[in-house]
Amino acid sequence: MHHHTHHAPRHHPHDHRPDGESMAEVLDLDAEMHKGYVEQLLGGIARQLAREPRTVLDIGAGTGAGTLALARRFPHAEVVAVDRAPEMLARIRKASERNGFGDRVHTVEADLDAGLPTVDPIDLAWAALSLHHVEDPDALLRQLFEVMEPGGTVVITEMESQPRFLPDDIGIGTPGLEARCHAAAASRGWNRYPDWSDTLLRAGFEMVEKRHDELGVDVDDTARRYAHAVLGRMRAGFEPALSGEDRDTLDLLTGHGPESVLHRTDLVVRGDRTVWIARAAKTHGSVMTHGSVIRP
Numbered sequence: 001m002h003h004h005t006h007h008a009p010r011h012h013p014h015d016h017r018p019d020g021e022s023m024a025e026v027l028d029l030d031a032e033m034h035k036g037y038v039e040q041l042l043g044g045i046a047r048q049l050a051r052e053p054r055t056v057l058d059i060g061a062g063t064g065a066g067t068l069a070l071a072r073r074f075p076h077a078e079v080v081a082v083d084r085a086p087e088m089l090a091r092i093r094k095a096s097e098r099n100g101f102g103d104r105v106h107t108v109e110a111d112l113d114a115g116l117p118t119v120d121p122i123d124l125a126w127a128a129l130s131l132h133h134v135e136d137p138d139a140l141l142r143q144l145f146e147v148m149e150p151g152g153t154v155v156i157t158e159m160e161s162q163p164r165f166l167p168d169d170i171g172i173g174t175p176g177l178e179a180r181c182h183a184a185a186a187s188r189g190w191n192r193y194p195d196w197s198d199t200l201l202r203a204g205f206e207m208v209e210k211r212h213d214e215l216g217v218d219v220d221d222t223a224r225r226y227a228h229a230v231l232g233r234m235r236a237g238f239e240p241a242l243s244g245e246d247r248d249t250l251d252l253l254t255g256h257g258p259e260s261v262l263h264r265t266d267l268v269v270r271g272d273r274t275v276w277i278a279r280a281a282k283t284h285g286s287v288m289t290h291g292s293v294i295r296p
Contacts, residue, residue, distance in 0.1 A: 060130025
């Protein structure tokens with residue numbers, strides 16, 4: 001599956017360039033940028049868990065940044081990474097070997113639109129920026145609920161808006177360029193997702209927490225390359241929605257001259273994540289739903 005999660009689905013116009021490598025590059029840079037945030041998030045989740053997880057599921061693993069973070073944070077867990085892209089899964093296996101997790105990280109090639117593949121009972125499920133790519137998330141979360149251990153935890157993250165890099169007036173073109181790019185993305189249905197709380201509750205989970213985190217990152221070389229890659233994808237992806245002037249400005253920003261984001265001194269990096277944490281509060285042999293007992 002897929003903008004890491006974040007990946008290459010059939011029906012998402014923000015991802016229609018044929019060169020999958022540039023998407024992988026954006027995902028890798030994004031993962032590097034937000035590594036600290038993911039570690040912090042997992043640390044908080046680890047403290048809430050009833051016990052050390054034995055089996056962890058990464059749903060729509062993408063480039064595998066989450067898979068590796070999960071394997072690192074839970075050193076005794078088997079981590080199962082599910083994605084539909086075999087090249088992504090090959091990257092995950094290589095990275096797992098390199099990091100010494102090769103024996104604990106398993107990859108499963110599956111199209112989540114066709115349902116959850118057969119997996120062992122799950123203590124912790126992680127769906128980072130991937131659930132909005134699934135055709136029938138209700139069905140997927142119901143299937144997930146069925147395979148969760150009682151008391152198992154599911155964590156879903158999404159991005160509310162694309163990352164922001166530029167001040168309103170960058171000294172070239174008409175001010176507000178980035179806001180116009182984001183509006184073009186929104187009008188094309190970029191990354192649209194519902195409040196997953198309702199979907200989780202319908203599937204049988206109990207909400208633990210929903211929150212919105214603002215992410216600020218220091219501007220270093222990685223941040224510059226990230227801005228360059230993301231703005232380059234916007235330039236390619238929203239071509240028809242942008243004025244000629246805005247296209248020219250983006251060409252300067254994503255080039256290699258003095259106006260490029262690789263060299264500008266006015267760059268900022270701001271992002272966000274919405275996080276849903278829910279629990280499968282069920283007893284073995286029966287599932288409590290609104291006071292009635294359903295025998296599986």
